[in-house]
Amino acid sequence: MPARTGAQFLRGLNDGREIWVNGERVSDIVGHPAFTGAAHALAEVFDLQHQAADVCLMPDPETGEKVNVSHMIPRSRADLERRHKGLERIAEFSVGLMGRTPDYMNVTYAGFAGRHDEWSVNGNEAGADNLVKYQKFLARDDISLTHTIVHTTTDKAKGDAPTGYDDVQLHKVGETEHGIVVRGSRILATLAPFADELAVYPGHPMPDASDVHALSFCIPMDTPGLKFLCRDSAAANGNRFDKPLSSRFDEQDAFVIFDDVEVPRDRVFIDANLAVYNAVMLTGWWPNIMHQTMIRAQTKLEFAYGLAARMAEAINANQPQAQQMLGEIWCFAEFARAAIQSAEQGAFEYGNGVWFPDGKPLVALRAMLPTWFPRVNEIIRLLGSHNHFTAPNAAEFANPSLRPLIDKYLRGANGVSAEARARVFRLAWDFAGSALASRNEQYERFYLASGARNLANAHMFSDRTRANRLVDRFLTEDVPELRATPAQQQRRATA
Numbered sequence: 001m002p003a004r005t006g007a008q009f010l011r012g013l014n015d016g017r018e019i020w021v022n023g024e025r026v027s028d029i030v031g032h033p034a035f036t037g038a039a040h041a042l043a044e045v046f047d048l049q050h051q052a053a054d055v056c057l058m059p060d061p062e063t064g065e066k067v068n069v070s071h072m073i074p075r076s077r078a079d080l081e082r083r084h085k086g087l088e089r090i091a092e093f094s095v096g097l098m099g100r101t102p103d104y105m106n107v108t109y110a111g112f113a114g115r116h117d118e119w120s121v122n123g124n125e126a127g128a129d130n131l132v133k134y135q136k137f138l139a140r141d142d143i144s145l146t147h148t149i150v151h152t153t154t155d156k157a158k159g160d161a162p163t164g165y166d167d168v169q170l171h172k173v174g175e176t177e178h179g180i181v182v183r184g185s186r187i188l189a190t191l192a193p194f195a196d197e198l199a200v201y202p203g204h205p206m207p208d209a210s211d212v213h214a215l216s217f218c219i220p221m222d223t224p225g226l227k228f229l230c231r232d233s234a235a236a237n238g239n240r241f242d243k244p245l246s247s248r249f250d251e252q253d254a255f256v257i258f259d260d261v262e263v264p265r266d267r268v269f270i271d272a273n274l275a276v277y278n279a280v281m282l283t284g285w286w287p288n289i290m291h292q293t294m295i296r297a298q299t300k301l302e303f304a305y306g307l308a309a310r311m312a313e314a315i316n317a318n319q320p321q322a323q324q325m326l327g328e329i330w331c332f333a334e335f336a337r338a339a340i341q342s343a344e345q346g347a348f349e350y351g352n353g354v355w356f357p358d359g360k361p362l363v364a365l366r367a368m369l370p371t372w373f374p375r376v377n378e379i380i381r382l383l384g385s386h387n388h389f390t391a392p393n394a395a396e397f398a399n400p401s402l403r404p405l406i407d408k409y410l411r412g413a414n415g416v417s418a419e420a421r422a423r424v425f426r427l428a429w430d431f432a433g434s435a436l437a438s439r440n441e442q443y444e445r446f447y448l449a450s451g452a453r454n455l456a457n458a459h460m461f462s463d464r465t466r467a468n469r470l471v472d473r474f475l476t477e478d479v480p481e482l483r484a485t486p487a488q489q490q491r492r493a494t495a
């Protein structure tokens with residue numbers, strides 16, 4: 001089956017999956033107020049790949065049918081540049097606000113399948129084979145995949161991963177004729193209501209865990225026993241003038257409970273095999289997925305720059321302080337663009353003929369974004385001040401008695417109409433101040449580990465060869481003053 005349309009995607013969502021929001025089990029995902037905006041937005045993402053087929057689609061290497069370019073297993077720098085264009089087009093749709101559009105997991109699984117040799121160790125040949133077959137299914141059936149890779153927090157003092165056996169954490173409890181049975185929980189499947197399938201794979205190594213926790217698999221969202229508890233909705237059910245972003249881009253995040261879930265044998269990629277679990281994510285996964293997620297982040301930064309500049313123009317806020325803050329956002333966007341370009345230029349073969357970007361610039365960028373994104377929001381709030389709250393909504397513009405007054409008293413500078421001004425400031429508040437904005441800031445701080453952890457890792461895994469050479473010149477040079485003079489030596493000898 002080739003790349004799907006939005007209508008085909010929407011038809012797959014109301015499948016009986018167990019999705020809970022605000023205490024309610026939702027049967028109609030597509031029509032529910034918490035989900036309808038994002039469901040239709042994601043349908044537009046599926047349609048977009050056909051509208052922009054030249055950048056978004058590519059022929060499947062075996063069937064020749066058109067599949068999304070995010071499924072590509074990159075085998076050269078040119079492949080990565082080709083993939084960049086497709087990923088960027090998808091990121092532009094939500095201006096980077098949807099972090100987990102399906103291309104995120106497509107890139108992940110293309111990387112896994114390309115490096116199946118890493119999974120095919122310690123007796124896991126069958127698991128690696130299942131993984132390769134699954135990636136083809138993912139691409140050809142154009143599946144929307146969510147994932148949960150982080151262990152549930154009960155007691156921070158216990159550490160990040162289970163020690164021995166922990167009944168809260170996802171684990172294997174048995175075997176059936178057709179597969180394995182798993183129980184437990186994990187955080188925090190973004191996109192869950194809008195996914196066709198759920199993926200479980202290693203988040204970080206678990207040196208001291210029991211083998212029963214060492215699992216990787218993919219299963220349909222309606223698999224019996226699978227339950228998703230969504231966070232409070234940040235979706236706004238207003239029109240797109242009032243809530244241009246939160247009316248459509250709340251991708252949701254859900255806590256996952258596996259209440260004795262049977263995983264078919266051919267969907268198991270790691271079956272209680274700690275050695276494999278601890279080995280597979282160590283090389284190419286990070287730079288590969290960073291390619292997708294940093295293209296998204298760069299798009300969001302550039303959008304934020306454009307938005308902030310439009311705010312300043314609307315009220316002619318061109319004082320030096322405003323220009324300085326605008327320049328700050330531009331710098332973030334430009335650093336991000338340059339880092340991605342550098343990573344692509346430094347791409348190399350990681351093994352098995354598979355190419356990923358150079359990880360170093362992307363590690364640096366990932367580590368800084370949890371600081372940059374909150375600062376971007378701060379700047380937008382500072383630039384906007386009270387103007388965020390003097391931006392009438394659509395109903396007020398539509399009111400014939402209010403409209404002339406709004407047009408007169410709430411117009412902007414240099415001929416900017418009241419409607420144009422309100423559009424800018426409503427968009428800005430939805431970006432930086434709404435419930436969705438707050439969730440998005442939390443996402444940027446924590447997805448794929450916190451900024452603090454990313455900074456620490458950046459240091460711990462850095463190549464310090466040149467840094468050491470620069471410093472050692474001063475630490476190892478001969479300093480005569482450190483040594484005793486002959487006269488001093490003579491005095492000591494005779495003392």
Ligand SMILES: Cc1cc2nc3c(=O)[nH]c(=O)nc-3n(C[C@H](O)[C@H](O)[C@H](O)COP(=O)(O)OP(=O)(O)OC[C@H]3O[C@@H](n4cnc5c(N)ncnc54)[C@H](O)[C@@H]3O)c2cc1C
Binds near residue numbers: 147149188448450453
């Ligand atoms: C909006 C959102 C969406 C998410 N979506 C997904 C998803 O789709 N799939 C998924 O699997 N997971 C998802 N996650 C989970 C995410 O991967 C984790 O939140 C992330 O790994 C951080 O782990 P933690 O929440 O336990 O926080 P911690 O890592 O424990 O951090 C909490 C605080 O402690 C500090 N800290 C803790 N340990 C260290 C350390 N060793 N060094 C330095 N500082 C430390 C950090 O600075 C931080 O401020 C999502 C999270 C959020 C917020």
